[in-house]
Amino acid sequence: MQVTTKTSQxxxxxxxLTPRFYTTNFEEMAQLDISLxxxxxEALLQEFRADYNRQHxxxxxxxxxxxxxxxxxxxxxxxxxxxxxxxxxFSGFLLYKELSRRLQKTNPVMAECFLLMSRDEARxxxxxxxxxxxxxxxxxxGFLTKSRKYTFFSPKFIFYATYLSEKIxxxxxxxxxxxxxKHPEHRIYPIFKFFENWCQDxxxxxxxxxxxxxxxxxxxxxxEARLWCRFFLLSVFATMYLNDFQRSDFYKAIGLDSRQYDMxxxxxxxxxxxxxxxxxLNVDRPEFFKYxxxxxxxxxxxxxxxxxxQNKLIKKINxxxxxxxLVWYLLKLYLIPPIKTxxxxxxxx
Numbered sequence: 531m532q533v534t535t536k537t538s539q540x541x542x543x544x545x546x547l548t549p550r551f552y553t554t555n556f557e558e559m560a561q562l563d564i565s566l567x568x569x570x571x572e573a574l575l576q577e578f579r580a581d582y583n584r585q586h587x588x589x590x591x592x593x594x595x596x597x598x599x600x601x602x603x604x605x606x607x608x609x610x611x612x613x614x615x616x617x618x619x620f621s622g623f624l625l626y627k628e629l630s631r632r633l634q635k636t637n638p639v640m641a642e643c644f645l646l647m648s649r650d651e652a653r654x655x656x657x658x659x660x661x662x663x664x665x666x667x668x669x670x671x672g673f674l675t676k677s678r679k680y681t682f683f684s685p686k687f688i689f690y691a692t693y694l695s696e697k698i699x700x701x702x703x704x705x706x707x708x709x710x711x712k713h714p715e716h717r718i719y720p721i722f723k724f725f726e727n728w729c730q731d732x733x734x735x736x737x738x739x740x741x742x743x744x745x746x747x748x749x750x751x752x753x754e755a756r757l758w759c760r761f762f763l764l765s766v767f768a769t770m771y772l773n774d775f776q777r778s779d780f781y782k783a784i785g786l787d788s789r790q791y792d793m794x795x796x797x798x799x800x801x802x803x804x805x806x807x808x809x810x811l812n813v814d815r816p817e818f819f820k821y822x823x824x825x826x827x828x829x830x831x832x833x834x835x836x837x838x839x840q841n842k843l844i845k846k847i848n849x850x851x852x853x854x855x856l857v858w859y860l861l862k863l864y865l866i867p868p869i870k871t872x873x874x875x876x877x878x879x
Contacts, residue, residue, distance in 0.1 A: 554625075604779075693742075
């Protein structure tokens with residue numbers, strides 16, 4: 531029997547929380563001098579060339595079954611998880627591939643690192659898209675390339691944001707993997723078995739951006755750098771927290787409490803970032819997650835307004851006080867005094 535595969539061109543509604551496609555100032559990137567940290571780059575390049583996961587993303591017999599036993603709600607949430615993850619990985623592929631092309635003449639070491647990271651991201655996106663195919667859907671990645679708006683970030687903002695997204699990706703994948711290793715009865719789909727090796731790609735990519743940041747001391751060692759590091763830490767943590775709050779049923783389906791999961795991932799990522807960033811967020815302050823909970827509840831109200839049949843003007847008016855509350859509590863989160871990383875480093879030891 532022939533199965534018709536549907537194409538999902540716009541998997542999720544475009545909002546502030548959806549995965550984005552990025553572009554940057556390629557000329558400025560090409561002029562970066564990485565000689566201050568060249569030995570670390572050369573060591574990372576050898577790791578990328580080794581391609582430890584060359585034979586990892588191969589589907590086995592566990593995929594050769596029907597998924598009709600999943601209830602419709604769980605299936606819908608899982609497909610959304612796959613689509614968002616595929617979009618994020620493909621976004622990384624596009625950015626890294628373009629950077630590798632633009633840097634070939636001026637910085638061949640960086641260019642090859644970006645090329646090999648784009649290989650990893652393409653492999654991840656392809657593997658995820660094959661998983662989506664198990665549910666008779668597929669993402670039209672060519673359509674996404676042309677239709678998505680590209681967000682411009684200067685190189686240093688790319689470094690901050692991508693370092694954190696790769697490291698938080700590592701902690702998300704490894705936390706789910708370790709949980710399901712202990713509770714295999716909650717492994718609703720075989721892709722989770724691949725997360726242990728998969729997350730090592732995320733970790734290596736994060737190490738590359740850490741090396742980039744260390745090669746540019748002015749991105750780390752002044753007041754402006756401390757303010758931006760603080761901003762990006764909060765942005766990445768809040769985005770994940772608000773997204774996962776909306777999808778708590780998905781985490782429940784794999785036996786996780788989304789809030790406890792996010793708290794663990796945030797604390798681990800904050801600890802990782804403390805080894806590079808000049809500051810870390812004080813996530814142990816009780817009001818930190820209390821404020822995030824309030825932001826998540828306000829974001830849920832915005833979603834509920836979107837679901838109503840009100841006209842667009844009424845919806846915008848009703849959203850205004852909610853946006854004001856969101857901004858106020860995000861500001862309160864930002865103003866929680868951060869911790870200098872020396873203090874965190876000594877406590878880890």
